[in-house]
Every structure is written in structure tokens, then in C-alpha cells.
Amino acid sequence: MVCMSKIVVSANGSKKEAIIKKAAGLFRQKGFAGTSMRELAESIGVEAPSLYNHIGSKIELLQNICFKVANEFMLHLHETEQQSNSTIGKLKQIIQFHIQMMVNEYDEVFVANHEWKQLKDPYLTDFLLQRKAYEKKLIDIVKEGIKTNTIKNIHPQIAVLTILSAVRGLEFWQGQKNQMEVLELEKNMIDHLLNGLVK
Amino acid sequence: MVCMSKIVVSANGSKKEAIIKKAAGLFRQKGFAGTSMRELAESIGVEAPSLYNHIGSKIELLQNICFKVANEFMLHLHETEQQSNSTIGKLKQIIQFHIQMMVNEYDEVFVANHEWKQLKDPYLTDFLLQRKAYEKKLIDIVKEGIKTNTIKNIHPQIAVLTILSAVRGLEFWQGQKNQMEVLELEKNMIDHLLNGLVK
DNA sequence: AACAAAAACTAATAAGCGTTAGTTTTGTGG
DNA sequence: CCACAAAACTAACGCTTATTAGTTTTTGTT
Structure with missing residues (x-):
């Protein structure tokens, strides 16, 4: 199957920063423990394991x-x-x-x-x-x-x-x-x- | 195996109220999503399924x-x-x-x-x-x-x-x-x- | 002492979690 | 256009979750 999409990165920001930005929004809405990596990935338009190409862990x-x-x-x-x-x-x-x-x-x-x-x-x-x-x-x-x-x-x-x-x-x-x-x-x-x- | 203990209930309070009181303490410390029913049960001195004799659900x-x-x-x-x-x-x-x-x-x-x-x-x-x-x-x-x-x-x-x-x-x-x-x-x-x- | 109800237990369920491994696709520079 | 790296994918792992079912123990009453 083809890629769902790629991580959209705003001007002079790394993909890691784009993930962190989205995470901040979700963590605010649903709390840290209440937010799953699958949710975070979906909000970005990607599968959960793909996140780990850019970040080390959820707690990071x-x-x-x-x-x-x-x-x-x-x-x-x-x-x-x-x-x-x-x-x-x-x-x-x-x-x-x-x-x-x-x-x-x-x-x-x-x-x-x-x-x-x-x-x-x-x-x-x-x-x-x-x-x-x-x-x-x-x-x-x-x-x-x-x-x-x-x-x-x-x-x-x-x-x-x-x-x-x-x-x-x-x-x-x-x-x-x-x-x-x-x-x-x-x-x-x-x-x-x-x-x-x-x- | 014998019972670990029984739920201690303070004067004129139901067991449900005792559970709610303990839950409030844990929810404050670790958040709602961050607290498990097993933790709650353990803090009371009971196994998790026993809680359901007194309450309907975690969200309740x-x-x-x-x-x-x-x-x-x-x-x-x-x-x-x-x-x-x-x-x-x-x-x-x-x-x-x-x-x-x-x-x-x-x-x-x-x-x-x-x-x-x-x-x-x-x-x-x-x-x-x-x-x-x-x-x-x-x-x-x-x-x-x-x-x-x-x-x-x-x-x-x-x-x-x-x-x-x-x-x-x-x-x-x-x-x-x-x-x-x-x-x-x-x-x-x-x-x-x-x-x-x-x- | 016997019976019934309350409340504990053990075992197990299906679902969801973060994360890893291994593979395939995508994008890029020579 | 080919090779290499980046980044996506699928599949799956081991673990934890809330909750249910079924059973045994405790408690209270006649």
C-alpha cells in the first residue's frame, strides 16, 4: 500500500518540531496519559510507528x-x-x-x-x-x-x-x-x- | 486464598463513598487516565474486581x-x-x-x-x-x-x-x-x- | 446452627497501549 | 538512471487496561 501522506513541516522547522506541536495540542485537549501515539499519528496523517523515525519516545x-x-x-x-x-x-x-x-x-x-x-x-x-x-x-x-x-x-x-x-x-x-x-x-x-x- | 482485607468505611459513610474518597486522592496525584483500577484497589487493600460490588465503573x-x-x-x-x-x-x-x-x-x-x-x-x-x-x-x-x-x-x-x-x-x-x-x-x-x- | 445476602476472591476476556523489527516506498545527488 | 538514505509502511510483541463471570469466603439474622 502507498504512504498515507508525509509529515507536513512548516518553514524552517524540523519534522520533530511539527510532531511536538501537534502533540502539544492533543496533550492539552486530552491530557498526556489520555493521548495515544496512534491518535497523535492519525492527527498528523501517518501511522504510529512512523513517528519513531523522528522522535525517541512519547515521554520525550x-x-x-x-x-x-x-x-x-x-x-x-x-x-x-x-x-x-x-x-x-x-x-x-x-x-x-x-x-x-x-x-x-x-x-x-x-x-x-x-x-x-x-x-x-x-x-x-x-x-x-x-x-x-x-x-x-x-x-x-x-x-x-x-x-x-x-x-x-x-x-x-x-x-x-x-x-x-x-x-x-x-x-x-x-x-x-x-x-x-x-x-x-x-x-x-x-x-x-x-x-x-x-x- | 483468604481475603486480603475488607474495605474500611469511616463512620456513617458507605463503602462506595470510601472508594470515591480514595479515588479522589489518586486522581489528583496521577490524573484520571493515569490511575488504574488495580492501583485504586491496592490502595484500599482489595483486588480490583471487588470494587465492582460497590461501584458501576471507573468513569462513575x-x-x-x-x-x-x-x-x-x-x-x-x-x-x-x-x-x-x-x-x-x-x-x-x-x-x-x-x-x-x-x-x-x-x-x-x-x-x-x-x-x-x-x-x-x-x-x-x-x-x-x-x-x-x-x-x-x-x-x-x-x-x-x-x-x-x-x-x-x-x-x-x-x-x-x-x-x-x-x-x-x-x-x-x-x-x-x-x-x-x-x-x-x-x-x-x-x-x-x-x-x-x-x- | 443454618441459611441468605454481601463482598471478597481467581481466572479470563477483549481491547488498547507504547514500541520494535523488518520491509517497501519515496526523495535526492552523482 | 542508479544508488543510497530518509521515511513511510505492515505485522507483531509483550504488557496493561477496565470489566465480566463464576466461585468462595465472610457477615448478619433468624
């Missing part, structure tokens, strides 16, 4: 997704830290980046947020350490703001938890992605998280 | 967990609505209830938040409708606050999204559950969400 797909996302966040945070911006300015910039990541790389961010538990050691431990390090840096920024008297004397860890949780919730914004909406979303959420709800 | 366990949580939240919201409390007072009360549910029924709330996607119709549709109805009621409360001039003219849907997401984030508070910590958590998060971070 999850590793790629999780660490790509983690690295992007960490990289942006490093850049933000090195700028000579006010504490509030830094926080605004970070929240804005989270929102943009949620819009532009929705599947990947969602999977990294929800399916990292399925990682196996040593990747699981690595991932958690990286997350912890990210949170610590955020907490330090809030502490700096408290020290310089631009932020209320709130519990820094809880504040960071609240902010990170709030931006994670954009998962539910799903549907509409036009730029107008995104800008309004950014504006409202940043204002809510920094200035509160009460008049 | 998930249904029970998801709808129990959804009903509890909806019930509390109804009670809050009917009180003659200020808008801000209502919001405080709702946030507080979410935090308490997260502490007292952590496994169940977590599973309802993460694994509802694995429900099959008609349960999936029912669940989503119930969620939508809950959010709508919250949005109406915020709108009421804007109308009576006690809440800023913020986008109500985004405000509700931010609040719900923030309390969901308590999933990560996991570890410590002593009452002292919980009270401080409540105080800080409510203050942050209502009054903001900026001094």
Missing part, C-alpha cells in the same frame, strides 16, 4: 514541551531583572509576558502547567527546581518593592502565588484571541492585580 | 467527584446571593469559601478542576453548563457592585476570571494546612484581590 515529547516553556519564562525573567526598571514596572512587564505567552503558545504553556507531573526523574526534579527558582526570583522582586515602599506590606509568597495563579487562569479565555481583546485583558488584569477591585 | 467515580464539588459551590453561592450583604461582603464570603473548600476538600476540588475534561457526555455538557452558570452569577455580583459604585469600572468577566484563577492557585499551597496559615492566607489573598498590591 512531553519533556520537550515542558522545558521549552520553562526556558522561555526563565529567559524573559533574567532580561527583566537586568533592566533598571521600577519594581512595579518589572511586575507589569512580567504579567504582560505571561499573558502574551498564554495567547501565543497556549497549548505548550497549558501542557507545561498541567502535565509536568507525568515527567519521570531526573526531568521531574529538574522541572520542579526550575519552577521553584522562578518563583523565588518573583518573590524577591516583590520583597524589593516592599523594602522600597512601593508595595504594601503583604506576604510576598502569597502575592506571587496570586499573580501566577491569576495569569494561569487565562487558560479559560481560550476562545477569542484578537489583539483588541488581548490588550483589554492585559490592562484589566494588571490593574486588578496591582490596584485591586475596590474603588 | 469521576462523575461523583466532579458533581459533588460543583453542587457544593453552587449551593453556597445561592445562600450568599440571598443574604442582604454588601457586594464587597459577598465577594469576601465567596473567596473565603473557595479557600476553605481548597483546604478541606483538596483532592476533590483539584480533581473537579483538572479532570472534568475526561467526563463523557451528557455529563461533560452538564458540568460545563453548571460552571458557566456559576461564573455568570459571580459576574452579576461584580456588575451590581459597579452599578452601586462600590467597585471600579473594571471588565466584570476579567475580574471574575482573575478571582477564580487566583483561588484555584491554592492547589500549590499543598503542604501546610494548619489553621494559622490558612487564616493568614485568606486575609492576604482577599486583600490583594480587593485592594491590590500598590501602596
Whole structure:
């Protein structure tokens, strides 16, 4: 029988990357354990064993997704830290980046947020350490703001938890992605998280 | 061979409820698809087929967990609505209830938040409708606050999204559950969400 | 003590899983 | 146009899955 098709690869992306992209979409919709390699293959238009010409294993797909996302966040945070911006300015910039990541790389961010538990050691431990390090840096920024008297004397860890949780919730914004909406979303959420709800 | 043991049932709870409780713990840790009936049975101290003397199927366990949580939240919201409390007072009360549910029924709330996607119709549709109805009621409360001039003219849907997401984030508070910590958590998060971070 | 119901057990089912082996087709450069 | 490599295919493996059937043990009541 003839080939069902070939793996379509977008401009300057490897076939492996095309598979990872599709996997991210399915893992988001049905979860890592809930997605089979046969489903993934079918969504690409290929038989399951053909995937193994390009990837090593199913779990490797999850590793790629999780660490790509983690690295992007960490990289942006490093850049933000090195700028000579006010504490509030830094926080605004970070929240804005989270929102943009949620819009532009929705599947990947969602999977990294929800399916990292399925990682196996040593990747699981690595991932958690990286997350912890990210949170610590955020907490330090809030502490700096408290020290310089631009932020209320709130519990820094809880504040960071609240902010990170709030931006994670954009998962539910799903549907509409036009730029107008995104800008309004950014504006409202940043204002809510920094200035509160009460008049 | 003799029985491994019998299902231990806590005071005035059926064996089915004991199974559901254990399932909630495992589903939280490993996900619905990632948890096998054999694992569940083993954690109870019984062989897998024995479970079917008390439950109908694996998916039925998930249904029970998801709808129990959804009903509890909806019930509390109804009670809050009917009180003659200020808008801000209502919001405080709702946030507080979410935090308490997260502490007292952590496994169940977590599973309802993460694994509802694995429900099959008609349960999936029912669940989503119930969620939508809950959010709508919250949005109406915020709108009421804007109308009576006690809440800023913020986008109500985004405000509700931010609040719900923030309390969901308590999933990560996991570890410590002593009452002292919980009270401080409540105080800080409510203050942050209502009054903001900026001094 | 005997009987009935509840709840455990063992054994087995069909289906689905990730993955490997081996083969055939496809695409490419000399 | 031929040869070589890349990438698809089919077939199958060993394992796990949820669930059913049939049997034995436990429990509770008369």
C-alpha cells in the first residue's frame, strides 16, 4: 500500500518540531496519559510507528514541551531583572509576558502547567527546581518593592502565588484571541492585580 | 486464598463513598487516565474486581467527584446571593469559601478542576453548563457592585476570571494546612484581590 | 446452627497501549 | 538512471487496561 501522506513541516522547522506541536495540542485537549501515539499519528496523517523515525519516545515529547516553556519564562525573567526598571514596572512587564505567552503558545504553556507531573526523574526534579527558582526570583522582586515602599506590606509568597495563579487562569479565555481583546485583558488584569477591585 | 482485607468505611459513610474518597486522592496525584483500577484497589487493600460490588465503573467515580464539588459551590453561592450583604461582603464570603473548600476538600476540588475534561457526555455538557452558570452569577455580583459604585469600572468577566484563577492557585499551597496559615492566607489573598498590591 | 445476602476472591476476556523489527516506498545527488 | 538514505509502511510483541463471570469466603439474622 502507498504512504498515507508525509509529515507536513512548516518553514524552517524540523519534522520533530511539527510532531511536538501537534502533540502539544492533543496533550492539552486530552491530557498526556489520555493521548495515544496512534491518535497523535492519525492527527498528523501517518501511522504510529512512523513517528519513531523522528522522535525517541512519547515521554520525550512531553519533556520537550515542558522545558521549552520553562526556558522561555526563565529567559524573559533574567532580561527583566537586568533592566533598571521600577519594581512595579518589572511586575507589569512580567504579567504582560505571561499573558502574551498564554495567547501565543497556549497549548505548550497549558501542557507545561498541567502535565509536568507525568515527567519521570531526573526531568521531574529538574522541572520542579526550575519552577521553584522562578518563583523565588518573583518573590524577591516583590520583597524589593516592599523594602522600597512601593508595595504594601503583604506576604510576598502569597502575592506571587496570586499573580501566577491569576495569569494561569487565562487558560479559560481560550476562545477569542484578537489583539483588541488581548490588550483589554492585559490592562484589566494588571490593574486588578496591582490596584485591586475596590474603588 | 483468604481475603486480603475488607474495605474500611469511616463512620456513617458507605463503602462506595470510601472508594470515591480514595479515588479522589489518586486522581489528583496521577490524573484520571493515569490511575488504574488495580492501583485504586491496592490502595484500599482489595483486588480490583471487588470494587465492582460497590461501584458501576471507573468513569462513575469521576462523575461523583466532579458533581459533588460543583453542587457544593453552587449551593453556597445561592445562600450568599440571598443574604442582604454588601457586594464587597459577598465577594469576601465567596473567596473565603473557595479557600476553605481548597483546604478541606483538596483532592476533590483539584480533581473537579483538572479532570472534568475526561467526563463523557451528557455529563461533560452538564458540568460545563453548571460552571458557566456559576461564573455568570459571580459576574452579576461584580456588575451590581459597579452599578452601586462600590467597585471600579473594571471588565466584570476579567475580574471574575482573575478571582477564580487566583483561588484555584491554592492547589500549590499543598503542604501546610494548619489553621494559622490558612487564616493568614485568606486575609492576604482577599486583600490583594480587593485592594491590590500598590501602596 | 443454618441459611441468605454481601463482598471478597481467581481466572479470563477483549481491547488498547507504547514500541520494535523488518520491509517497501519515496526523495535526492552523482 | 542508479544508488543510497530518509521515511513511510505492515505485522507483531509483550504488557496493561477496565470489566465480566463464576466461585468462595465472610457477615448478619433468624
